[in-house]
Structures are given as C-alpha cells and as structure tokens.
Amino acid sequence: MNSTHSTPMPCLLDTWHRSESALFRWLLKQCQDHDLAFDLLQETFLRALQQERAFCDITHQRAWLFRVASNLLTDQWRANEKLSFDESWIEKVAEMEDLAPTVDSLAQCLPKALRRLDPVDKMIIEACDLNGMSQHAFAQQHGLSLSATKSRIQRAREKLRQTLKTQCQIRFDDQQRVCCFVPRPD
Numbered sequence: 781m782n783s784t785h786s787t788p789m790p791c792l793l794d795t796w797h798r799s800e801s802a803l804f805r806w807l808l809k810q811c812q813d814h815d816l817a818f819d820l821l822q823e824t825f826l827r828a829l830q831q832e833r834a835f836c837d838i839t840h841q842r843a844w845l846f847r848v849a850s851n852l853l854t855d856q857w858r859a860n861e862k863l864s865f866d867e868s869w870i871e872k873v874a875e876m877e878d879l880a881p882t883v884d885s886l887a888q889c890l891p892k893a894l895r896r897l898d899p900v901d902k903m904i905i906e907a908c909d910l911n912g913m914s915q916h917a918f919a920q921q922h923g924l925s926l927s928a929t930k931s932r933i934q935r936a937r938e939k940l941r942q943t944l945k946t947q948c949q950i951r952f953d954d955q956q957r958v959c960c961f962v963p964r965p966d
C-alpha cells in the first residue's frame with residue numbers, strides 16, 4: 781500500500797468486523813487446524829487490504845471475503861493434498877448478503893426485545909449469541925452442565941423470538957426467513 785492509503789477503508793473494517801469470527805469458524809471447520817485457519821484468515825484480510833478503495837465497490841463484500849478464503853484454502857489443499865471442504869458455504873453467504881438490509885434494519889428491534897427478557901435469558905443470549913462465547917465456556921463460567929446451558933439458551937431464544945414477533949411484527953417468507961417487520965414505538 782502506498783502512503784496515501786495508510787489506513788484501511790471504513791467499509792473494509794466494517795465488513796471485516798462483521799465477518800471475521802464467522803470466517804475463522806468456517807476456516808477452522810474446514811481445515812481442523814487452528815494455526816492454519818488463523819494464517820488463512822490473516823491472508824484473507826491482507827488480500828482485502830490490497831484492494832484498497834476498490835473493496836468498497838464490491839457489491840457483496842462478505843461473500844467476497846469468503847470466496848478469497850475459499851480460494852486460499854483450495855491453494856493450501858492443493859499444496860498439501862490433504863484438506864477438503866464444502867464450498868456450498870460460499871453460496872449460503874451470498875444468500876445472506878441479500879438479506880443483509882432486512883437483518884440490519886431488524887437489529888433496531890433487538891435492544892428493545894432484549895430489555896424485555898428476564899435478566900438470566902438476556903445474559904445467556906448476549907454471552908453466547910451476540911458475543912460469541914461457546915455454550916461450553918458459559919456452562920463452566922456459571923457452574924452449569926452443558927445440557928442445562930443448552931436448554932436455557934433454547935428457552936431464551938424462543939422467548940426472544942416471541943418478543944421480536946410481538947414488538948416488531950416480524951413476517952417470514954416462504955423459506956421461513958425474516959422478510960419484513962414493523963417496529964413498534966417504545
């Protein structure tokens with residue numbers, strides 16, 4: 781990068797922050813090697829940085845990151861002839877990009893819905909679903925069995941789902957994905 785572009789574009793940083801953990805999990809699932817997954821993740825970020833301002837013009841930036849990671853993993857696989865992975869994930873990410881505006885606007889309702897949950901339900905959803913803590917780590921931290929934690933998070937998710945349906949009048953499309961909603965005032 782030249783000196784006029786010494787910092788990454790905000791669009792790259794925004795997309796990277798939204799995608800990094802999912803991308804790492806996908807890489808780890810595919811290669812089963814923490815160090816390799818991390819190396820490929822960093823290489824993916826470097827490839828995005830090399831795009832400079834052109835990255836902001838990419839229509840489906842998250843899908844692009846997954847495609848680059850997939851290509852890097854393929855290169856690694858070819859070099860080692862031992863890794864295999866499921867490329868259907870890339871198509872799923874592209875589909876998720878199409879839902880991004882709906883999901884982003886639905887995020888306006890989430891804080892209100894979370895405030896309406898019991899503190900215990902709110903805590904487990906924030907820890908595991910929003911902050912990425914594993915259920916196993918949550919169970920250990922709170923002195924629970926993994927089975928109890930799984931049950932609690934399922935109940936909390938169902939309560940959150942019902943609260944979101946009530947507060948935001950969520951409607952689903954034919955594939956049972958959120959298609960639209962109407963937020964209610966506080």
